[in-house]
Amino acid sequence: MKGTNHGLKYIMSNHIIPSVEFHRTIPERRTPDELKKIAHIKRFLELLTGDRKFREQLKANPDQADQIAKSRALDLDLKKFSSKFQTPLVCAGQDPEFPLAVLWREWIDDLIKFRSMLREDGYSSTADPRFNAWRKRQVERTNSEMGAVRGDAITHPIFSFELSKGCSVGCWFCALGAKSFEGYYQRTPKNVSLWRETLNTSVELFGSAVQTSFCYWATEPFDNPNYLDFLQDYKDIVGVLPQTTSAVSTRDLVWTRRLMDMIKAGNALPSRFSIINSKTLRDLHRMFSPEELVRNELLMQLKESSYGKARAGKTLKKVNSPGKKEAGLQVNEGVSSIACVSGYLVSMMDRTIKLVSPCQASEQWPMGFRIHDEGTFGDAKDFGAFITGSISKHMPSSLPIDKPVAFRNGLAYEQNENGFILSSQASAHSFTGDEFVARLGDMVAEGIHSPAQIVGALVDSGADIFGVRGTLSDLYDKGFLEDMVV
Numbered sequence: 001m002k003g004t005n006h007g008l009k010y011i012m013s014n015h016i017i018p019s020v021e022f023h024r025t026i027p028e029r030r031t032p033d034e035l036k037k038i039a040h041i042k043r044f045l046e047l048l049t050g051d052r053k054f055r056e057q058l059k060a061n062p063d064q065a066d067q068i069a070k071s072r073a074l075d076l077d078l079k080k081f082s083s084k085f086q087t088p089l090v091c092a093g094q095d096p097e098f099p100l101a102v103l104w105r106e107w108i109d110d111l112i113k114f115r116s117m118l119r120e121d122g123y124s125s126t127a128d129p130r131f132n133a134w135r136k137r138q139v140e141r142t143n144s145e146m147g148a149v150r151g152d153a154i155t156h157p158i159f160s161f162e163l164s165k166g167c168s169v170g171c172w173f174c175a176l177g178a179k180s181f182e183g184y185y186q187r188t189p190k191n192v193s194l195w196r197e198t199l200n201t202s203v204e205l206f207g208s209a210v211q212t213s214f215c216y217w218a219t220e221p222f223d224n225p226n227y228l229d230f231l232q233d234y235k236d237i238v239g240v241l242p243q244t245t246s247a248v249s250t251r252d253l254v255w256t257r258r259l260m261d262m263i264k265a266g267n268a269l270p271s272r273f274s275i276i277n278s279k280t281l282r283d284l285h286r287m288f289s290p291e292e293l294v295r296n297e298l299l300m301q302l303k304e305s306s307y308g309k310a311r312a313g314k315t316l317k318k319v320n321s322p323g324k325k326e327a328g329l330q331v332n333e334g335v336s337s338i339a340c341v342s343g344y345l346v347s348m349m350d351r352t353i354k355l356v357s358p359c360q361a362s363e364q365w366p367m368g369f370r371i372h373d374e375g376t377f378g379d380a381k382d383f384g385a386f387i388t389g390s391i392s393k394h395m396p397s398s399l400p401i402d403k404p405v406a407f408r409n410g411l412a413y414e415q416n417e418n419g420f421i422l423s424s425q426a427s428a429h430s431f432t433g434d435e436f437v438a439r440l441g442d443m444v445a446e447g448i449h450s451p452a453q454i455v456g457a458l459v460d461s462g463a464d465i466f467g468v469r470g471t472l473s474d475l476y477d478k479g480f481l482e483d484m485v486v
Contacts, residue, residue, distance in 0.1 A: 015208045016267055019117035020240050023270065026110045027295065034103060039290035040074050041081065041104045047072060049307065050281050050300040052326070074290070076100070118212055118269075119155045122342070126207030128388075133477075134395035138342040138357040141479030145360055145410060146337070147426030154358055158343030159202060159213035163230055164223045165349045169247045171276060173301065173331070175338040177313035177367050178218035185348045187226040195230060195348060197380035199237040205387055214242040214269070217345060218367075222248050228258055241268035245299070249273040250283045260292070272297040278304055303328040310336040312361035312368040334425065335361045337368025344387065351377050355390045360410070360425075372484060394483075399451055399476040406447035408482045413445040420445075422480055429480070431471070436463035440471055444481070 027035055047054040057068050065078040065085045078085040081100040119139070123132045135156060143151030164184035167174070185191060202210045215234060221227045221244050235241045241262055249256050263271060275281045275298050284293070300307055305328035309315055315331045324330065339358040346353050354374040361368040373390045377383040399405070407413055407422060414421045419432040420441030431437055436458050443449045443457065451472050459465045475481050 016239055017118075017121035017208050017211045019114055019121045020211065020267060020269060022110075022117055023114045024266065026107070026114070030107075035294065036291060037076070037100060037103055038107050039294040040076050041100060042294060043072075043285065043290040044069055044074055044076060044078075044081075046281070046285075046298050046300070047074075050275055050298070050302060050305055051278070052304040055306070072285075115153070115155055118157075122156055122158050122209050122212045124207040124209035127205065127209055128391050128395075130391050130395040130397050131206075133397065134391075134483075135342045137477060137479045137483060139479075140477070141408065142342075142358050144427050144429065144479060145408075145424055146358075150336075150426070154340050155212065156342040156358075157212040157214060157340060158206060158209055160217045160341045160343075160345050161198075161213070161215045161234075162217050162219050162345070162347045162349070163215055163221070163227055164219045165347065167218060167220045168223050169220050169276070171247065171301070172314060173309040174218065174314050175310040175312035175336070175361070175368060176218040181220075181223055183349065184224035184226075185230070187229060191348070192233065194379065196233055196237060198346070198348070198383050199234060201380045201384045203238060205384060208239070210238050211240045211242075213238070213343075214244070216245065217341075220248060221246050222251055222255060228255065228262065231262065235262075235267070239267065241265075243269040244271040245274060246271075247274040247276050247301075248280075250280055250287070253287065260296070263295070270295055270297065272299055274299045274301050275305075276301045278302055301328070308332040310338050310368075312337050312339075313366060316361050316366050337361050339367065339369035341369070346383075353377055353383065353386050355394060362410075364409075370484065399473055399481070401452045401455075402450050404448050404450055405444055405454075405472070405476075406482050407444055408480055409484075411480065413441065415441060431475075433467075433471075434463075436461070436468065437471065439463075440468060444472075444475070 030038065048058070054068070054072070058065055061068065062085055066076065069076050069078060077100070080098050081104070082098060122135060135158065139151075139154075139156055142154055142156075145151075146154075164181070166181040166183075167178035168181040169178075170180065171178075185195075199210075202213075215221070215227070215231060224230070231241060231244070244259060246256075259271065262268065273284065273296055275284070281298070281302065284298070301309075303326045305326075308327050308330040309332065311318070311331050311334065316335070318331045320330050337358050337360055339356070342357045343355070344353055345356050352374065353376070355372040356369045357372065359365050359368060359370050365371075372394050375386045377386055410424055412423045414423070415438055416430075419430065419437040422429045422431070431441065439458060439461075440454060443454045449457075451469075454472065455465060455468050458468050476483075
C-alpha cells in the first residue's frame with residue numbers, strides 16, 4: 001500500500017472497519033425519547049456505582065427512588081427499571097420484564113457486539129498472515145488464562161502509541177505501573193514528520209487493522225498539549241479517530257469539548273473518562289448533560305466506588321487495610337490485568353517499540369502484559385524493519401517441528417483415564433481420545449521433546465501420524481503451548 005499521505009488518507013477513509021460503522025449506528029437506531037431514557041439510566045447507574053451518598057439514600061428510601069433521582073436532575077420512572085423500586089405486592093409471584101431494563105439491556109448488548117466486532121477488525125487481509133495467526137493465539141491464550149468473561153472484554157488492538165512519557169496524575173492503583181511524568185512528544189516539524197511516516201508505515205503493514213489502535217498507554221493524554229493535533233494526524237492517515245481515556249477530563253474543558261466534537265464528526269471510536277475523585281464526578285455531571293455523555297463511558301475509580309481495583313502493576317503486592325471499608329480503596333484478591341494490546345507498544349518520545357500481549361499479572365510480568373521482543377527506531381524505515389523482523393522471529397506460520405515444546409507457563413497438567421486436563425485459575429480444558437493422547441500429553445509436559453520427536457515416538461508405537469500432528473497443531477493454535485522465544 002505505497003503512496004503519498006493523501007493517497008493513504010483516501011484509501012483508509014474508504015475502508016472504515018465494520019465496528020466503527022456499527023458503533024455510529026447504535027444511537028441512530030433509537031428514537032430521541034429512547035435515547036434520552038438511556039442517557040438518564042446511564043447517569044443513574046454512574047451515581048449508583050460512584051456516589052456512596054446516593055447509594056445510601058436509595059437503600060434507605062427505595063420508595064422515594066424517583067424523588068432522589070430527580071434531585072440529581074434525572075428524569076426516570078425507576079419502577080419501570082427494577083423490582084427494587086416496586087412494592088412487594090406488585091412483584092409477588094412474578095418476574096416481570098421492566099421496559100426501561102429491556103431498553104438498557106439492548107443498549108448494552110449493542111456495545112458488547114461492538115466490542116466483539118472491534119476485536120475481529122484487528123485481523124486484516126493485507127497484514128502478514130503470520131501476524132494474524134499469532135494474534136489469534138494470544139486471544140485464545142488470554143481467554144484460557146483469564147476466563148471467558150474477562151477474556152471477552154479484551155479487544156486486542158494491534159498498536160498503542162505513547163505521545164508522552166510517564167503520567168502527571170499518579171494514581172496509586174495504576175495497573176500499568178505508570179511512572180512520574182517526564183515530558184511529552186513535542187509538535188515540531190521533525191516530530192510531526194516522523195509521526196506521520198510511522199503511521200503510514202503502520203497502515204502499509206497492517207491496513208485497516210490499524211484502526212483498532214489508540215494513542216496512550218501508561219500515560220495521561222492531556223499531558224501532551226498537542227495530543228488532539230496528533231490525533232487529527234492519526235485520523236487523516238489511519239481513517240478513524242482512536243479511543244481516548246483521560247483521568248483529568250475537567251482539567252481543561254476546551255480540550256474536552258474539542259475531543260467530544262471530534263468524536264461527533266464521525267469515524268471515531270468511543271472515549272472514556274476515568275473518575276478518580278468525587279469532585280470530578282460532580283463536575284462532569286454538572287458541566288455535561290446525560291445526553292452529552294451518553295457515549296462516553298465513565299470509569300469509577302474513586303474511593304466511593306462500589307468496585308475494587310485490579311491487582312497488577314502498583315497494586316500487585318498491595319495488602320488491603322482492614323480499616324478501609326470503601327470498596328474503591330480495596331484491591332481485588334485475584335491477580336488481573338488491564339492490558340489489552342496484542343501487537344506493538346510504541347513510545348514516540350523514546351523511539352522504542354515492544355511486541356506485547358496481555359496476561360495475568362505475575363512476578364515475571366507485573367504489569368499484566370508479556371514482552372515478546374523490544375527494540376528502538378530512528379525513523380519509519382527502522383520502525384517497519386523491527387516489525388517485519390519480529391514477525392519472522394516470533395510468529396512462525398506453523399508449529400516449529402525441531403524445537404522442544406512445553407505447555408504454557410501457568411497451566412496445570414493432569415493425566416486422566418482417556419487423555420489429560422489442562423487447567424488455569426480461570427478455566428479447565430479436557431483432551432480425550434485413545435492411549436496416544438495421554439502419552440502425547442506426558443511428552444509435552446516434560447518440556448524436552450520436539451514435535452518431530454513426539455510424532456516419531458507415537459507413530460512408532462502405532463499412533464496415526466495425522467492425528468498426532470493435528471493434536472499438536474490444535475494445542476499450538478489454541479495457545480496452550482508456550483510461544484515465548486527464550
